[in-house]
Amino acid sequence: MIKNSDTSFGIVNIAIHWITALLVFGLFGVGLWMVDLSYYSEWYRTAPDLHKSFGLTLLALTLFRIIWKLINPSPKALSSNKLETMAGKLAHFAIYALLLTIMVSGYLISTADGRGIEWFWLFEVASLGEFVPNQEDIAGDIHEWAAYILIGLVVVHIIAALKHHFVDKDKTLVRMVKVQKEEHQD
């Protein structure tokens, strides 16, 4: 099953979710590490180059993901608690918003002086120029703080998923791992 249904996520959605998870953790870790590298480290140039390339990849993936979400049904929430369902929706929306904020601000740091960003040494993603004075500083602060908030929210996201699995004993977590067969009433 490629597309989502009312009860199950399709393979595309599941794949994007876990690739995103991997990239978010990777980018966050590398981001923290690379800003403290010494100038003479052999990673001093390579790590930021890779961080930017993977970040742009995640941006493209996220834009596709949003389109995919719009043309697909979303599986219904399994909790009967309305407040919990609302909180979940709000948190998911915030995660999307933070992802876009982080990636756009990251792009704005590197492109503040008109330089583009090279994508895996293959082609250049052009700069759109400077939108505000000191763009690299402002975008840098937003990039950093939004990343910390995102990781905080991801922790909540994980705890919530585990709560569904172990406390509520529903399929919320399982259906993000495996495409669910259509349920038959028998």
Next chain:
Amino acid sequence: MKKLMITLAAIVALGASHIAQAADYKVDIKGAHAFINFKANHLGYSWLTGRFNKFDGNFSYDAKNPEASKIVIDIDPASVDSNHAERDKHLRSADFLAVDKFPKSKFVSTKITDLGDNKLKVEGDFTLHGVTKPIVIDAVKIGEGKDPWNGYRAGFAGTTTINVADYDFKSAWVGEVQLELLIEGIKQ
């Protein structure tokens, strides 16, 4: 007696001319006819240059008595510009200038020695990254005179070398940095 009177008159006249000519100048930042550049070695292979875009200052100068001159320059370290946004962001960070913590840099002359031939030795206190150290600027007067817009201008060039380790930079490995001050002032 007459001789003495003449001498006295001459001294008074000389003094008066001193007072008349010792003028205060404001650095022409409005027209951007002043520059504060820096130059640091990159890897031992080449030079990296940049400048501070925001600064202000004034000086007093009298060609007849250069040693009575004074100069004060205030620099905004956050205005560092090395023609690369990512590098400038890094230069403003705690690794280098730490501009959030130390938003002001300043040079105040303490002693100016006339070396002749328009050359001046400008001693003073330089504050950078919250540290104040005495430095010596080798300066030369480029020229002075009327400008075409009813003003009067004087211009100087000065160079000095500092070691960022003396100013407690976290990235002390940068080592020596040359500073170049090209200062044009308009007589007030």
